[in-house]
Amino acid sequence: MNEIILNSHNKSLIRKKRFWNISLIAIILIGIILSSIIIDINSSNLLNGIPRLGDYVSQILPSLESSNLFLSPKDQGSIAYWYFNLPKYLKLLFETFNMALLATIVGSTLALFLSFLAAKNTSPNSLVFFTIRRILEFFRGVPEIIFAILFVWVLGIGPLAGIIAMTLHTTGSLGKLFSEVHENSNNKPIDALKASGGNWLSEMKFGLLPQVLPNLISYVLLRFEINIRASTILGFVGAGGIGQELYLVINFNYYEEVSAIILLIILTVISIDLFSGYLRKNIIGVEND
Amino acid sequence: MKPLRIRNLKKKFKDTVAINGVNLEIEEGKITGIIGRSGSGKSTLLRMINRLIEPTEGTIEFNDIIITDIKGKALRKWRSECAMIFQQFNLVDRLDVLTNVLIGSLGRNYSFLNLFGYFSKEEKINALRNLNRFELTEKSLQRSGTLSGGQQQRVAIARALMQKPKILLADEPISSLDPKNSKRVMDDMLKINREDGITVICNLHSLEVAKKYCDRLIGLSEGEVVFDGKPNELTADISKKLYDLDDE
Numbered sequence: 001m002n003e004i005i006l007n008s009h010n011k012s013l014i015r016k017k018r019f020w021n022i023s024l025i026a027i028i029l030i031g032i033i034l035s036s037i038i039i040d041i042n043s044s045n046l047l048n049g050i051p052r053l054g055d056y057v058s059q060i061l062p063s064l065e066s067s068n069l070f071l072s073p074k075d076q077g078s079i080a081y082w083y084f085n086l087p088k089y090l091k092l093l094f095e096t097f098n099m100a101l102l103a104t105i106v107g108s109t110l111a112l113f114l115s116f117l118a119a120k121n122t123s124p125n126s127l128v129f130f131t132i133r134r135i136l137e138f139f140r141g142v143p144e145i146i147f148a149i150l151f152v153w154v155l156g157i158g159p160l161a162g163i164i165a166m167t168l169h170t171t172g173s174l175g176k177l178f179s180e181v182h183e184n185s186n187n188k189p190i191d192a193l194k195a196s197g198g199n200w201l202s203e204m205k206f207g208l209l210p211q212v213l214p215n216l217i218s219y220v221l222l223r224f225e226i227n228i229r230a231s232t233i234l235g236f237v238g239a240g241g242i243g244q245e246l247y248l249v250i251n252f253n254y255y256e257e258v259s260a261i262i263l264l265i266i267l268t269v270i271s272i273d274l275f276s277g278y279l280r281k282n283i284i285g286v287e288n289d
Numbered sequence: 290m291k292p293l294r295i296r297n298l299k300k301k302f303k304d305t306v307a308i309n310g311v312n313l314e315i316e317e318g319k320i321t322g323i324i325g326r327s328g329s330g331k332s333t334l335l336r337m338i339n340r341l342i343e344p345t346e347g348t349i350e351f352n353d354i355i356i357t358d359i360k361g362k363a364l365r366k367w368r369s370e371c372a373m374i375f376q377q378f379n380l381v382d383r384l385d386v387l388t389n390v391l392i393g394s395l396g397r398n399y400s401f402l403n404l405f406g407y408f409s410k411e412e413k414i415n416a417l418r419n420l421n422r423f424e425l426t427e428k429s430l431q432r433s434g435t436l437s438g439g440q441q442q443r444v445a446i447a448r449a450l451m452q453k454p455k456i457l458l459a460d461e462p463i464s465s466l467d468p469k470n471s472k473r474v475m476d477d478m479l480k481i482n483r484e485d486g487i488t489v490i491c492n493l494h495s496l497e498v499a500k501k502y503c504d505r506l507i508g509l510s511e512g513e514v515v516f517d518g519k520p521n522e523l524t525a526d527i528s529k530k531l532y533d534l535d536d537e
Contacts, residue, residue, distance in 0.1 A: 188375065188377055188379040189379055189380065189381040189382075191341060191375070191379055192373070192375065192379035192380070192381075192392075192445075192448075193392060193395070194341060194368070195339055195341055195368055195372070195373040195458075196368065196369060196372065196373075196392065196393050196395060196396045196448070196449075196451075196452055197365040197366060197367070197368035197369030197370075197395070197396020197397065197452065198365070198392070198395040198396050198399075199365060199395075199399065201404055202392075202395045202399065202403060202404065205403075205404050206381060206384070206388075206392050206395070207381060210381050210382075210383040210384050211381070211382075211383060213383075
């Protein structure tokens with residue numbers, strides 16, 4: 001008797017699950033079809049445009065000659081000729097790197113303070129929780145480039161505008177991520193601190209922080225990678241760094257310089273990604289001993 | 290000696306009554322065991338004494354202070370005088386044992402420097418002395434998460450002693466321990482009661498343990514006191530009623 005009930009219950013569960021799975025697939029398919037109609041994916045523009053992409057890429061490629069490859073900057077076809085502006089690029093790249101670094105440090109510090117107020121389990125009251133959550137959403141919701149345009153207009157062209165733009169965005173997104181980490185933490189040690197008469201600050205410092213720190217560091221490093229990429233783009237609106245130079249050479253059609261700069265940026269991003277990925281793995285590895 | 294006075298204490302959660310009008314006087318210097326099956330309100334009662342849970346009605350009084358009315362600094366001071374140990378030990382796993390014990394001093398002797406991980410030499414010596422009492426000195430630099438359950442609970446007792454408490458609240462301190470470790474933890478609580486004169490109020494699941502260690506037993510059922518007396522006054526009849534064996 002019990003077996004029959006169990007079986008029929010099981011079957012109805014499977015039926016229910018199957019229904020939801022099929023509905024989900026149907027909804028996704030309809031979504032894809034609708035959106036391709038809306039963005040007009042079949043238009044001839046796309047088909048005609050693709051070859052032009054190849055044209056541009058071939059134009060920006062440097063004309064290197066194998067015999068002259070290692071000659072001086074004055075000889076056409078050498079790498080040095082292609083990268084004649086390297087000292088300037090490196091200086092700007094360093095500026096970009098520093099913009100990202102500063103924005104990450106300041107942004108994650110602000111995010112850390114706000115995250116305690118924005119997590120359900122650590123916020124002193126629901127009004128603070130609600131307000132800080134909305135503020136973080138605003139900082140996260142507005143794209144960095146909009147902040148950058150605003151601050152370039154306010155502060156003038158230069159890296160400061162980019163740094164502030166990235167700091168705000170970093171605060172918004174890390175603040176939310178941090179507060180979610182807090183919410184997933186174990187509240188038992190915090191209870192113990194409360195029960196021993198500790199104040200809110202010591203509850204956070206000794207009860208919460210040791211639990212969440214590895215996760216927070218991992219998020220900060222990830223954000224640093226993102227900021228390195230973002231800070232190159234912000235230069236396009238005059239917010240300093242290598243992006244500003246890239247925008248210039250694209251506009252003036254200095255084709256070979258475009259590829260020189262892009263290659264440099266790609267190399268930088270890859271090496272920082274690798275390095276911070278290695279760090280993140282090590283931090284988590286050490287913590288899981 | 291002034292007892293801890295609980296008057297007409299009530300606690301309602303949304304639609305259940307956890308504690309329904311409890312009146313108690315708990316004398317200083319004794320071990321009082323609170324017994325009853327799970328859901329009888331033992332934990333709620335204990336947590337209202339140090340205000341981890343706010344009562345809906347009623348008062349708790351100690352040394353002419355109405356515990357249920359105090360706030361802020363006074364509340365933190367009360368909590369530091371009234372230490373608690375927990376079923377799950379509630380240590381900070383990632384921190385070493387010594388720091389976990391030092392945490393107990395934060396309510397009594399807080400300085401801004403503590404937030405940067407600084408503790409004074411006296412407190413460190415205090416902490417080591419407490420660890421030494423429970424034969425845990427050689428574990429002091431180990432992460433507390435790597436210790437066995439019994440060891441963790443004894444670290445928690447050492448942390449509680451750091452508060453220099455007058456009362457120790459123990460919320461099911463041995464429920465997640467094996468018999469051997471349970472005995473050790475109970476012996477340690479007996480030791481601090483007899484040697485330091487700390488009042489112990491202890492929630493216990495096991496009647497056997499409660500009868501062996503407690504000076505007085507209080508039986509709770511559905512949020513009400515149904516027994517209050519010496520362990521030898523607890524008859525088989527009452528304990529059967531307490532645990533409501535045929536009600537399930």
